Amino acid sequence: MPSAGVSKRLICVSCLLLLARAAIAQDATPEATADYRQPVKTIADGRLSVTVGESTGVVPIYTSVDWSKPQPDVTRALVVFHGRLRNADEYYAGAHQTLAAAGAAGQGTALFVPQFLAHRDVTARHLASDVICWQLSEWMGGLDAHTPPNINPFDVIDAILARLSDRQTFPSLATVVLAGHSGGGQLVQRYAAVAKGDAALLADGVKIKWVVANPSSYLYFTSDRPTTDGRFAPSDPSKHFVLNTWKYGLESPPRYVTGSAQQIENAYLARDITYLLGAADNDPKLEALDKSDAAEAQGDSHLTRGINYVHYLQFLHPEMTQKLFIVAGVGHDATKIFSSSEGLSVLFKIPTGQ
Numbered sequence: 557m558p559s560a561g562v563s564k565r566l567i568c569v570s571c572l573l574l575l576a577r578a579a580i581a582q583d584a585t586p587e588a589t590a591d592y593r594q595p596v597k598t599i600a601d602g603r604l605s606v607t608v609g610e611s612t613g614v615v616p617i618y619t620s621v622d623w624s625k626p627q628p629d630v631t632r633a634l635v636v637f638h639g640r641l642r643n644a645d646e647y648y649a650g651a652h653q654t655l656a657a658a659g660a661a662g663q664g665t666a667l668f669v670p671q672f673l674a675h676r677d678v679t680a681r682h683l684a685s686d687v688i689c690w691q692l693s694e695w696m697g698g699l700d701a702h703t704p705p706n707i708n709p710f711d712v713i714d715a716i717l718a719r720l721s722d723r724q725t726f727p728s729l730a731t732v733v734l735a736g737h738s739g740g741g742q743l744v745q746r747y748a749a750v751a752k753g754d755a756a757l758l759a760d761g762v763k764i765k766w767v768v769a770n771p772s773s774y775l776y777f778t779s780d781r782p783t784t785d786g787r788f789a790p791s792d793p794s795k796h797f798v799l800n801t802w803k804y805g806l807e808s809p810p811r812y813v814t815g816s817a818q819q820i821e822n823a824y825l826a827r828d829i830t831y832l833l834g835a836a837d838n839d840p841k842l843e844a845l846d847k848s849d850a851a852e853a854q855g856d857s858h859l860t861r862g863i864n865y866v867h868y869l870q871f872l873h874p875e876m877t878q879k880l881f882i883v884a885g886v887g888h889d890a891t892k893i894f895s896s897s898e899g900l901s902v903l904f905k906i907p908t909g910q
Contacts, residue, residue, distance in 0.1 A: 838860065
């Protein structure tokens with residue numbers, strides 16, 4: 557049973573859920589309704605090399621600075637992860653809008669937006685054979701690439717962090733922010749549980765912040781799932797494997813994942829993670845919402861699932877310090893949620909209300 561302290565927190569989160577459910581959903585954005593099965597129209601102009609064992613490939617990436625030479629003025633790196641449409645160009649443009657909204661607080665920030673392509677993108681756009689690609693949206697859950705084999709999207713993030721940890725290139729870097737929305741939020745949330753690439757930066761005193769915005773599902777560490785009365789209980793044993801298989805739980809994880817379940821859970825709780833949820837991202841019928849049994853067991857909308865997950869962490873860990881912001885008037889929209897006062901406060905340490 558939760559302690560008296562955690563009970564108060566659970567009540568607070570339950571109140572947030574009731575208020576959020578009363579929000580009026582916005583008209584669906586193109587990001588929430590567009591067909592993710594169509595090949596992307598634009599490929600990022602940069603390339604990041606990733607090597608894992610004997611497998612080597614490149615990932616398209618947008619960068620606002622030339623990281624092949626020293627960048628002494630860069631103090632913050634903002635790495636943004638696109639959603640299931642793989643539209644890195646739109647996320648890069650949105651990141652620039654967010655940076656502009658930050659004003660003086662955004663000075664010294666470099667932007668990085670990697671692009672996780674599907675096999676059909678590589679074929680349709682006649683890309684080189686060394687471009688890493690996945691079976692459609694499998695990258696969101698941290699599954700290995702289609703081509704070349706044995707490269708995981710988490711390996712890609714490791715490679716980005718390795719480049720950022722090079723003090724010859726970034727001698728003044730003090731903060732790295734990993735921010736993902738929708739499918740990118742799924743990726744960031746799961747990477748926060750199993751990451752290996754942050755160790756060098758942390759050892760060098762660089763702060764790492766994780767921002768998880770409007771993902772369709774979350775990685776649970778136990779078999780507990782939300783119940784209709786706002787509590788948590790172990791899932792039906794007959795559904796255990798369905799509900800707890802990776803990416804929804806820790807059963808049958810991908811190659812990249814190492815360590816015990818308890819070690820993974822502890823690592824996740826130790827990281828500086830903030831959840832951003834749109835108050836109007838509450839449509840259970842939204843095209844972009846994962847409607848699998850495993851996802852539905854977490855809640856009926858992006859908003860509900862996010863609130864439930866923070867509720868779940870508080871249930872397990874009364875001392876949990878990770879933060880949740882619900883952004884009024886925002887639906888499933890990356891630029892609006894990152895450019896909100898709550899988003900700017902997290903990304904650039906700007907006090908809310910300014």
